[in-house]
Amino acid sequence: LRNTPSLDAFWMPFTANRQFKAAPRLLVSAQGMHYTADDGRTVLDGTAGLWCVNAGHGRRQIASAVERQLSTLDFAPTFQMGHPIAFEFAERLAEVAPGGLDRVFFTNSGSESVDTALKIALAYQRAIGQGTRTRLIGRERGYHGVGFGGISVGGIVSNRRVFPQLAGADHLRHTHDPARNAFVKGQPEHGADLADDLERLVALHGAETIAACIVEPLSGSTGVLVPPKGYLERLREICTKHGILLIFDEVITGFGRLGAPFATDFFGVTPDLVTAAKGLTNGTVPMGVVFASRQVHDALMQGPDGIELFHGYTYSGHPVACAAGLATLDIYREEGLLTRAADLSEDWASAIHDLLGRRNVIDIRSLGLVAGIELEARPDAPGKRAYDVFVDCFQRGLLIRVTGDIIALSPPLIVEREQIGEMVEVLGAAIDRVA
Numbered sequence: 001l002r003n004t005p006s007l008d009a010f011w012m013p014f015t016a017n018r019q020f021k022a023a024p025r026l027l028v029s030a031q032g033m034h035y036t037a038d039d040g041r042t043v044l045d046g047t048a049g050l051w052c053v054n055a056g057h058g059r060r061q062i063a064s065a066v067e068r069q070l071s072t073l074d075f076a077p078t079f080q081m082g083h084p085i086a087f088e089f090a091e092r093l094a095e096v097a098p099g100g101l102d103r104v105f106f107t108n109s110g111s112e113s114v115d116t117a118l119k120i121a122l123a124y125q126r127a128i129g130q131g132t133r134t135r136l137i138g139r140e141r142g143y144h145g146v147g148f149g150g151i152s153v154g155g156i157v158s159n160r161r162v163f164p165q166l167a168g169a170d171h172l173r174h175t176h177d178p179a180r181n182a183f184v185k186g187q188p189e190h191g192a193d194l195a196d197d198l199e200r201l202v203a204l205h206g207a208e209t210i211a212a213c214i215v216e217p218l219s220g221s222t223g224v225l226v227p228p229k230g231y232l233e234r235l236r237e238i239c240t241k242h243g244i245l246l247i248f249d250e251v252i253t254g255f256g257r258l259g260a261p262f263a264t265d266f267f268g269v270t271p272d273l274v275t276a277a278k279g280l281t282n283g284t285v286p287m288g289v290v291f292a293s294r295q296v297h298d299a300l301m302q303g304p305d306g307i308e309l310f311h312g313y314t315y316s317g318h319p320v321a322c323a324a325g326l327a328t329l330d331i332y333r334e335e336g337l338l339t340r341a342a343d344l345s346e347d348w349a350s351a352i353h354d355l356l357g358r359r360n361v362i363d364i365r366s367l368g369l370v371a372g373i374e375l376e377a378r379p380d381a382p383g384k385r386a387y388d389v390f391v392d393c394f395q396r397g398l399l400i401r402v403t404g405d406i407i408a409l410s411p412p413l414i415v416e417r418e419q420i421g422e423m424v425e426v427l428g429a430a431i432d433r434v435a
C-alpha cells in the first residue's frame with residue numbers, strides 16, 4: 001500500500017474502521033470536481049467531500065488567504081483579546097446570516113456548534129427567568145454530531161446507546177406510521193400535523209420544562225429526509241406559543257446546498273438559533289458557527305446571569321480559519337454559488353428521478369443539489385446493497401456516500417450539467433450491476 005506504512009495507528013470514525021481496513025481506499029489529491037486516488041484514478045466527487053466542499057476542491061484563493069494569514073498572525077487568544085480578521089469575518093457572515101440572525105459565535109466543527117447552541121438556549125432561558133426549562137427536544141433520525149449534547153438530541157439510538165445522555169432529552173416522532181416514512185414519501189398534507197407531535201411532548205413534560213427544540217431542516221446524513229410541507233412552519237408556531245427556542249441545525253444545508261444561502265431562507269421559517277460548519281470554510285480549515293437572534297444575544301449579554309455562562313474554545317475564531325472563511329465567502333459571492341443549486345435543481349431532480357425504475361430502488365428524494373436514493377434492504381444483510389454500490393461506483397470513478405441502504409449525493413455547487421449526467425449514469429450502472 002503506497003503512502004501508508006501502517007494502518008494500525010490510524011483510528012478512523014468507528015463505523016468506517018473495519019470496512020476501510022478490509023479494503024483501503026485512499027484519496028491523495030483533489031482539484032475542482034475531482035479527487036485523485038492513490039492508484040492515479042480520477043474520481044468524480046458526488047459528495048462535496050463530506051457535504052462541505054461547496055466551491056469545489058483546490059481553490060487557490062483560499063490557499064493564498066490561508067498562507068498569508070499564517071505568516072501574518074498565526075494565532076491569537078480569543079478569551080481576552082480580539083484580532084481584526086475575526087471581526088471582519090463575523091461582519092461579513094452577518095450579511096448573509098440566515099433569517100437575519102446576525103450574532104455570530106465561532107466554533108471548530110458541527111458538533112461544537114450544536115453543543116454551543118444547546119448551551120446558549122439553556123443559558124438564555126435562565127437569563128430571562130425561565131430556569132426550569134432544562135429539557136431539550138430533538139427528532140428521531142436527526143443527526144447533530146457526536147458531542148454529548150448532540151447525541152442526546154440526536155435521533156440515532158445506536159449512536160448513544162453506550163453513552164450517558166443529557167437528562168430530559170426527548171425526541172419528536174419522525175413519522176405517524178412506522179411502516180411508512182412521512183419525510184420520505186412527502187405526504188404534503190401531513191406536514192403540519194406531524195409537527196403537532198411537539199404538542200404531545202409539551203403536554204407530556206410541561207412547556208415550563210422545555211428550553212429548546214433542535215431539528216435539521218432537511219436531515220442529511222440519516223438519509224436525505226425532506227420535510228413534509230408545513231412541517232417547519234408548524235414547529236415554529238408551536239415553539240413560539242410555548243416559549244421554546246427553535247434551533248435549525250444547518251451544518252449540511254447551510255451555504256447554498258438547497259439553492260438559498262440557508263434552509264432558513266429556502267423554507268421561509270426563521271428559528272432563534274442556527275448552527276453551521278462544513279461549507280463555512282469550504283471544508284478546508286475546520287470551523288463552525290452559531291448564528292443567534294439579537295434577542296437571544298442581548299439577553300445573554302445583559303441578563304443578570306450572563307456572567308455564569310462560560311463557553312468558548314481555544315480556537316474560536318481562529319485567524320487562519322477566518323481567513324479561509326472570508327476567501328470562501330468571496331468565492332461564493334463572485335460565482336453566485338449560494339443560489340446556484342436553485343438553477344440546477346430541476347435538472348438535478350429529473351436526472352436523479354430517472355433512477356426510480358431501477359431494480360431495488362424504493363424511493364428517491366431530492367431538493368436543491370442533494371438527493372437520497374433508497375434501496376430495498378436485503379433481509380439477510382441490511383446495508384450490503386448500498387455498500388456494494390458504493391464500492392462499485394468508487395472503482396468506476398464516482399464518490400458517493402451511503403448510510404444503511406440509502407445513497408446520498410451532494411456534489412460541489414460548481415457541478416456542471418454533464419457531470420450530473422455522468423454521476424447518474426455511473427450510479428445507475430452500479431445499481432444494475434450489484435444492487
Ligand code: PMP
Pocket residue numbers: 109110111112114143144145146216220221249250251252277278
Ligand atoms: N449536524 C449535522 C446536521 C451534521 O450533518 C453534522 C455532520 N455531518 C454535524 C452536526 C456534526 O458535524 P461535525 O462532524 O463537523 O462535528
